[in-house]
Amino acid sequence: MHSLFSDGIDSMEQMAEYASVLGREYIAITDHARYIDDPDAYFRAAERIEEIDVLAGVEVSILHDGSLEVPDGALKDFDLVIASIHDPGNLTERLLAAMDHDPVSIIGHPTGRVLGSPEPVVDIERVIEGAAEAGVALEVNSNPLRLDLRDTHVKMAVDMGCKIAINSDAHSRGALENISWGVITARRGWAEAGDVLNTMGLRGFMKWLRR
Numbered sequence: 001m002h003s004l005f006s007d008g009i010d011s012m013e014q015m016a017e018y019a020s021v022l023g024r025e026y027i028a029i030t031d032h033a034r035y036i037d038d039p040d041a042y043f044r045a046a047e048r049i050e051e052i053d054v055l056a057g058v059e060v061s062i063l064h065d066g067s068l069e070v071p072d073g074a075l076k077d078f079d080l081v082i083a084s085i086h087d088p089g090n091l092t093e094r095l096l097a098a099m100d101h102d103p104v105s106i107i108g109h110p111t112g113r114v115l116g117s118p119e120p121v122v123d124i125e126r127v128i129e130g131a132a133e134a135g136v137a138l139e140v141n142s143n144p145l146r147l148d149l150r151d152t153h154v155k156m157a158v159d160m161g162c163k164i165a166i167n168s169d170a171h172s173r174g175a176l177e178n179i180s181w182g183v184i185t186a187r188r189g190w191a192e193a194g195d196v197l198n199t200m201g202l203r204g205f206m207k208w209l210r211r
């Protein structure tokens, strides 16, 4: 989820408060890397929150040569790194290249589809195979305009032993509730709790991230 540190419209505290109202055990704030010019202030803001455990994560864009918008070294202090593509072109190769970066745990909105726009061209089978091999999870983005991975892709991921992460991608408190759409999408793809990264409790989740 995003906060005022990048393009969200609510503060980290507000996101955390509402997530705790919704009964979440922990949350991951994953603001866009290019907005975080003072990582220490970001980490301190996450640490100050008392209602709920907060992982200080980051979403980093994958560039056209498969590199990330910030060097790997600058990512190592974040609890969680999501790599994703935000512009068209050469998607399959870029996604596969991103998985080779050690700090990356999750690939965000893997096909980049936005409902109502032309379907991006991605070799999803190769992407899922690559993710399973690299031990990187693929996101089911719960934004109703994305739902990416979609149900049939989830099925493929589950069959290939690739973990999925059901993320709200919330840019506001209210959007935290979008996660239901991601859960429905994952269920349509026959995912069970054990296939989903963030069904784990905080300790199990942290252990998976550090592995």
Ligand SMILES: [Zn+2]
Residues within 6 Å of the ligand: 059, 084, 086, 108, 109
């Ligand atoms: Zn994104």
